[in-house]
Amino acid sequence: MMPEVHQNPLTNRESEAPMLPEAWRVVANDWENHDTFTLQLERDSGGPFAFLPGQFNMLYGFGRGESAISISGADEESGTLYHTIRRVGTVTRALSELNPGDTVGLRGPFGSAWPVERLFGRDLVFIAGGIGLAPLRPAIRYALAHRERYGNIVILIGARSPEDVVFPAEIDQWSGTEGVETRVSVDRATPDWKRNVGVVTNLIAKADFDPSNSAAMICGPEIMMRYAILELNKRGMDDAGIFLTMERNMKCAVGFCGHCQLGPEFICRDGPVFRYDHFKHWFSQREL
Amino acid sequence: MSTLAPIIKQHSFFSGLDDETIDVVTGCAKNVRFEEGTVMARQGDPANEFFLIREGRIAVSFPAPQGGGLTIQTIDADDIVGWSWLMPPYEWQFDIIAVQPVRALAFDGKCMRAKCEQDTELGYELMKRLSRIMVSRLQATRLQLLDLYGNNRPAQT
Numbered sequence: 001m002m003p004e005v006h007q008n009p010l011t012n013r014e015s016e017a018p019m020l021p022e023a024w025r026v027v028a029n030d031w032e033n034h035d036t037f038t039l040q041l042e043r044d045s046g047g048p049f050a051f052l053p054g055q056f057n058m059l060y061g062f063g064r065g066e067s068a069i070s071i072s073g074a075d076e077e078s079g080t081l082y083h084t085i086r087r088v089g090t091v092t093r094a095l096s097e098l099n100p101g102d103t104v105g106l107r108g109p110f111g112s113a114w115p116v117e118r119l120f121g122r123d124l125v126f127i128a129g130g131i132g133l134a135p136l137r138p139a140i141r142y143a144l145a146h147r148e149r150y151g152n153i154v155i156l157i158g159a160r161s162p163e164d165v166v167f168p169a170e171i172d173q174w175s176g177t178e179g180v181e182t183r184v185s186v187d188r189a190t191p192d193w194k195r196n197v198g199v200v201t202n203l204i205a206k207a208d209f210d211p212s213n214s215a216a217m218i219c220g221p222e223i224m225m226r227y228a229i230l231e232l233n234k235r236g237m238d239d240a241g242i243f244l245t246m247e248r249n250m251k252c253a254v255g256f257c258g259h260c261q262l263g264p265e266f267i268c269r270d271g272p273v274f275r276y277d278h279f280k281h282w283f284s285q286r287e288l
Numbered sequence: 289m290s291t292l293a294p295i296i297k298q299h300s301f302f303s304g305l306d307d308e309t310i311d312v313v314t315g316c317a318k319n320v321r322f323e324e325g326t327v328m329a330r331q332g333d334p335a336n337e338f339f340l341i342r343e344g345r346i347a348v349s350f351p352a353p354q355g356g357g358l359t360i361q362t363i364d365a366d367d368i369v370g371w372s373w374l375m376p377p378y379e380w381q382f383d384i385i386a387v388q389p390v391r392a393l394a395f396d397g398k399c400m401r402a403k404c405e406q407d408t409e410l411g412y413e414l415m416k417r418l419s420r421i422m423v424s425r426l427q428a429t430r431l432q433l434l435d436l437y438g439n440n441r442p443a444q445t
Contacts, residue, residue, distance in 0.1 A: 129436060129437060130436070130437035131437075158436075158437070159437060160435065160436075160437040160438065164437065185362075187432045187435070187436075187437070188358060188359065188360065188432075189358075189359045190356050190357065190358065190359065191347050191349055191356065191357055191359055191385050191387065193359060193387075194345075194387055194388065195362075196345075196362045196364070197347065197359045197360065197361050197362045198360075198361045198362060198428055198432065199428050199431040199432055199436075201428070201431070202428055206364070206366065220436070220437075221436045221437065223431070223434060223436055224431075224436050227431060
């Protein structure tokens with residue numbers, strides 16, 4: 001029986017004052033590539049911050065506004081949180097300009113999570129496109145930290161060019177782990193690029209997993225996710241074994257404002273992680 | 289069966305063909321190896337063969353006048369590269385470069401065309417198999433053209 005996603009598993013902030021940001025301090029702001037950066041944050045008040053892989057926070061650039069940003073990693077000992085962000089608009093530009101010592105507003109964690117700890121005994125297939133690797137990274141790290149509890153682990157990563165691949169050093173580490181197949185494919189490259197070239201969905205056909213005992217977790221542009229699901233289905237994977245994360249304009253993060261509504265679902269509250277068989281109808285609707 | 293026949297039979301491109309047919313196509317095949325960085329075929333050269341990749345990775349690349357070029361696709365083991373041997377003017381449309389050490393079977397295009405003309409059932413079967421590969425590569429190329437990971441994500445502000 002395939003598990004459900006974690007539905008709003010952590011309510012520590014939501015039950016208190018979900019719209020009130022808390023002050024967090026910027027420890028570092030490191031560029032991953034030409035348009036993507038990672039903010040390293042620590043809570044001004046200290047203390048632990050519990051979250052599950054796949055959840056997101058609302059980051060508030062003072063005077064500019066808020067944006068929903070997935071948590072891309074954490075250091076449990078120090079309580080440091082990592083958010084990897086692509087600079088695409090006003091808020092993310094403001095966040096990109098933050099320096100160590102600056103303060104940012106943070107609300108969260110919100111949303112559903114990858115059910116990675118409910119998938120013991122199965123092969124895992126992670127499929128990431130572009131910045132989509134950021135919300136998957138905590139789930140991948142969890143799976144690798146509990147390597148012996150899973151079957152094969154397959155990590156397929158797509159990006160526009162070699163320069164656009166995020167976390168390249170960590171990807172190299174994953175590649176060197178026994179029983180972990182890690183493949184990176186870019187849309188275009190020069191011949192000195194030794195990894196794959198082509199759409200990431202090309203890699204699914206020959207990846208080493210047992211479709212009858214696997215779960216796939218996908219994050220990336222919706223078109224990519226659509227084709228990834230087609231390829232997984234071709235391999236014989238059931239829709240119930242496919243989990244994906246959705247993005248819409250998330251504003252309140254708690255299902256009040258309706259900005260992120262997709263059919264009956266509020267992506268911020270009911271998602272962003274969905275089990276595909278439950279979400280399939282809405283995923284295939286046009287103009288929603 | 290010749291020594292290459294079992295290898296050919298195992299390759300996904302020829303899987304499911306009967307032994308007699310495998311023997312027919314084996315007559316056109318030879319084992320080849322390429323060192324990393326070898327240009328296996330150049331754009332504009334006569335396309336006298338196609339390759340079944342057994343091991344390694346090749347790049348399908350547009351040559352650039354100033355050198356270097358642009359890779360538009362890589363092809364790995366258990367796949368096939370080359371269909372210019374099938375249609376006039378029988379010239380390679382891209383450079384084919386070994387980006388890893390490659391072991392492959394090279395099939396003589398002229399020999400294969402002759403066998404397909406003689407045995408139209410074989411010709412039709414191979415054409416169906418090649419068409420599936422061509423369509424899947426065309427679809428993949430269309431996806432690549434969409435620039436999926438470009439600046440088209442409205443959700444983040």
